[in-house]
Amino acid sequence: MKDFDTVIYGGQVVNSTHTVTCDIGIVDGRVVALGEHLEGGQERIDANNLLVLPGGIDSHVHLAQPSGSAIMADDFTSGTKSAAFGGNTLVLPFALQPVGESLADAVQAYQAKAQGKALTDYSFHPIITDPTEPVLRELPNIIRSGHRSLKIFMAYDGLKLSDRQILDVFAVARREKALVMIHAENYDMIRFATEALASDGKLAPKYHAAAHAMAAEEEATNRILALAEWMNVAIAILHVSTRRAIEEIRAAQRQGVQVFAETCPQYLVLTAEDLDRPGKEGAKFVCSPPPRDPDSQAACWEGLKNGVFALFSSDHCPFRFEGAGGKQPTSGELDFRSIPNGIPGIETRLPILFSEGVTAGKIDVNRFVAVSSTNHARIYGFYPKKGLIAVGADADIVLWDPSQRVTISQRILHHDCDYTPYEGRQVTGWPVRTLLGGKTIVHEGSLCAEPGVGQFRAQGTPTQPHVQQAA
Numbered sequence: 001m002k003d004f005d006t007v008i009y010g011g012q013v014v015n016s017t018h019t020v021t022c023d024i025g026i027v028d029g030r031v032v033a034l035g036e037h038l039e040g041g042q043e044r045i046d047a048n049n050l051l052v053l054p055g056g057i058d059s060h061v062h063l064a065q066p067s068g069s070a071i072m073a074d075d076f077t078s079g080t081k082s083a084a085f086g087g088n089t090l091v092l093p094f095a096l097q098p099v100g101e102s103l104a105d106a107v108q109a110y111q112a113k114a115q116g117k118a119l120t121d122y123s124f125h126p127i128i129t130d131p132t133e134p135v136l137r138e139l140p141n142i143i144r145s146g147h148r149s150l151k152i153f154m155a156y157d158g159l160k161l162s163d164r165q166i167l168d169v170f171a172v173a174r175r176e177k178a179l180v181m182i183h184a185e186n187y188d189m190i191r192f193a194t195e196a197l198a199s200d201g202k203l204a205p206k207y208h209a210a211a212h213a214m215a216a217e218e219e220a221t222n223r224i225l226a227l228a229e230w231m232n233v234a235i236a237i238l239h240v241s242t243r244r245a246i247e248e249i250r251a252a253q254r255q256g257v258q259v260f261a262e263t264c265p266q267y268l269v270l271t272a273e274d275l276d277r278p279g280k281e282g283a284k285f286v287c288s289p290p291p292r293d294p295d296s297q298a299a300c301w302e303g304l305k306n307g308v309f310a311l312f313s314s315d316h317c318p319f320r321f322e323g324a325g326g327k328q329p330t331s332g333e334l335d336f337r338s339i340p341n342g343i344p345g346i347e348t349r350l351p352i353l354f355s356e357g358v359t360a361g362k363i364d365v366n367r368f369v370a371v372s373s374t375n376h377a378r379i380y381g382f383y384p385k386k387g388l389i390a391v392g393a394d395a396d397i398v399l400w401d402p403s404q405r406v407t408i409s410q411r412i413l414h415h416d417c418d419y420t421p422y423e424g425r426q427v428t429g430w431p432v433r434t435l436l437g438g439k440t441i442v443h444e445g446s447l448c449a450e451p452g453v454g455q456f457r458a459q460g461t462p463t464q465p466h467v468q469q470a471a
């Protein structure tokens, strides 16, 4: 047998179902052996006292995506660099269809933007903004070429689909066995509340949370569940933030509706009160849905624990705070209606979940791996090459120091955004080395790879995630 290129020895290897202390032998970018005391290896990596995890998969990020006059800080290089420093090896940004244009062209344009630029592997979810007859006819080819998850919005001017348009997309998705990802908020409820607040002169950032009421998310969640059940199509409801929405999803899952749910760090550790921080600081927390309240946070933790949430993603949407196209206006007062919706978080997703979840005893380390890696690979069609450490899988591996204490700060992050909403937050547990296809891309705070090392990965057939026993 050929010698191993790399042996990772002495670590605790964690998968979504179990943990075992063993060594990992890597040849040509893949795991070829798991065993005790593996000899040899051109390179030997000591993992004593470390956890050895499948690389994080962040299936909800926005990179290089135009958004009106707002400027998105991260392109494919800075975004994937930040992802790699945060322990991720695969990210799934979106390819946005400009209204009136071809979706296939949009996907191609994003392929070109990413080509040769990425430091982690990547794939795309096409966003359908304008499902005309010609676009619906393009869809089967797009899906078959490895874009099996389609995103639609129920809110936002220029993005929102009507119920009728959603049904048209669902019909194609069902036929082609694609998954439809949903931004579920009621457009008219948000408009109505926004206009009422504005006419009272209530324009500070905190009113963003009032405009995007929990009820608006809950209504849209209910409606999309009803439409999906009626059409018998698989959906994933993104960035779920309220207790009632979680309960509705759980009830639908129990009835056999094919619905996956996702939540994000901002719904675990931020609240609407952060939007009311002094001065202009509140603008740094404006995203949709907005962070809610302590009871919603508790509900999100319960959902992560009991399996309602299969997915934990960042929804990294890096709008800058300062400067033209940023969150605060270059002149005049802050007006929540014009603050770009989105916050950065691609690098801090795993440390926050590990620290607040695993270190704090809310979830175990296997569940951590499930919701941050394995289930993303299963649902979006990369399993069993990605999302686990097993013979035959890609050697996308993160060495994790469970006892390292870090204070999150803009100073230590690698995105091109100019702030982090988690400034000053202390976490315990941090990624110390990231390997992509067996090659170290980040080690102890240094980048060890060139842009282009990350490859496009087409989505294959999805597999059902293991559903944890619902309590």
Ligand SMILES: [Zn+2]
Pocket (backbone or CB within 6 Å): 060, 062, 315, 317
């Ligand atoms: Zn998003």
